[in-house]
Amino acid sequence: MAKLDNRERYARYKEDVEKRGKPFYPYAMFHDTVMSLVVVSVITALAAIWYFTSGEEPGDAGLLGPRYTEEADPGTTSFVPRPDWYFFFLFYLLRIFKWPESVILGTVGIPTILLILLFALPFIDRRRERRLVRRPVAVVAALLVIASMGILTWEGATAEEPSATAGSVLCEANDLDCEGNEELALGADVFAEAGCLSCHVYAGEGAQNIGAPELTTVGDLGRGEEYWVEWVRNPQAIRPGSPMPGFPNLTEEQLQAVAVFLEASTGGG
Ligand code: HEC
Known part of the structure; x- marks a missing residue:
């Protein structure tokens, strides 16, 4: 085909x-309507099969899986x-x-840059070429996106959860003798x-969040057990505006045990 100019x-x-x-009207509209109807009917049919073949009990699976696996526990x-x-x-x-440092970049910066790129794309890429072999930049970009999403999905699926850690693991990691001290063991649990551990790092366990300090050697601050009881119950009473949430639902015994645990955490036993 001879080269033609745009006009x-x-x-x-x-x-x-x-x-x-x-x-467009009525042909495309008719097609779209029929197709939407098919999609909605399939979803409705799947939902009905799932609901009517599964039972009331947790884990009671029908053809398409159970309605729910465990009773919800609002007190957890x-x-x-x-x-x-x-x-x-x-x-x-x-994560x-x-x-x-980088949360603003991750939550606002990168999505904004990507959106701007997406808006700009029709103005940047004005060639009519559609064959993939002639569009190396677009193809490499697409492959990179797919690969990084794949890797991130894998990492997310295999990531360890902070609360999978048992108290005894914390004791061992920080050289605390929890086996010989019941209160210390309870505190660690x-x-x-x-x-x-969802905010604090402790002896290499857990994940740091919202700027919470590492607590491996928090006992070295020398604040004393009474202070920790009050701190964990209600941090804002001690440091107004502190971002750490209080734990008013812990019992006196649990608070006291956590305080013992914190005070004993001096790094290296
Ligand atoms: C939602 C996140 C979060 C959770 C959950 C959390 N903390 Fe904190 N914690 C913080 C932050 C943020 C600080 C720093 C607070 C400040 O400087 O005002 C902090 C500070 C502390 C400190 C140091 C206080 C000091 O005087 O320096 C201790 C000890 C502590 N937390 C213990 C705990 C214990 C024990 C638990 C669990 C019962 C817990 N934290 C749960 C966010 C959290």
Whole structure:
């Protein structure tokens, strides 16, 4: 085909439409309506099969899986929320960006840059070439996106959860003699199960969040057990505006045990 300039191409396109084209209304609209109906019917049918073949009891699976696997426990303090697998890549991305240095970059910066690129794409890429072999930049970009999403999904799926850690692991990691001290062992368990590790790093366990300090050697501060009891119950009473949430639901015994555990944490036993 001889090279045509844009004006000629446009004229030829208009001519084509006139001769062989079909108007949007009613043809395309009819197609879209039928297709939407098919999609909605399939989803409705799947939902009905799932519902009517499964039972009331937890784990009572029908053809398409159970309605739910466990009774919900509204009082849990150690539940670790995990997204469905198709969000693992986002979930893992959030772990890569650390508070506070790179969180703005991760949550606002990168999405904004990508959106601007997407808007600009029709103005940047104005060639008519559609064959993949002639579009190396687009193809490499697409492959990179797919590969990084794949890797992030894998990492997110295999990431260890903070609360999977048992108290005894913390004791061992920080050289505390929890086997010989019941209160210390209880404190370590409470610390592991109450969710402290979702913000604090302790002896290499847990993940740092919202700027919480590492607590491996927090006993060295010498604040004393009474102080820790009050701190964990309600940090804002001691340091107004502190971002750490209080734990008023812990019992006196649990608070006291956590305080013993914190005070004993001096790094190296
Ligand atoms: C939602 C995140 C979060 C959770 C969960 C959390 N903390 Fe904190 N913690 C913080 C932050 C943030 C700070 C720093 C607070 C400040 O400087 O005001 C902090 C500070 C501390 C400190 C140091 C206080 C000091 O005087 O320097 C201790 C000890 C502590 N937390 C213990 C705990 C324990 C024990 C738990 C679990 C029962 C826990 N934290 C759960 C965020 C958290």
